[in-house]
Amino acid sequence: GYAFTRDEMIEQGLGYTYVGLARTLDSHIKNIRRKIEPDHKSPLYIQTVYGIGYKLVGENS
Numbered sequence: 001g002y003a004f005t006r007d008e009m010i011e012q013g014l015g016y017t018y019v020g021l022a023r024t025l026d027s028h029i030k031n032i033r034r035k036i037e038p039d040h041k042s043p044l045y046i047q048t049v050y051g052i053g054y055k056l057v058g059e060n061s
Contacts, residue, residue: 001056001058003053003054003055005052005053006022006025006054009025009053009054029054032046033045045058
């Protein structure tokens with residue numbers, strides 16, 4: 001799957017370029033993982049791609 005940068009995710013989610021801390025997204029990803037992942041410390045659905053951002057992984061991946 002495609003790995004989205006933090007800036008891409010923020011721009012797609014908000015519809016505009018966010019001027020602020022990109023790490024704010026990390027906090028939201030952490031909260032989402034706690035809700036949807038069987039084990040949020042070993043995520044299956046939202047994976048971190050080092051140096052890029054995040055990747056969504058489906059069941060068929």
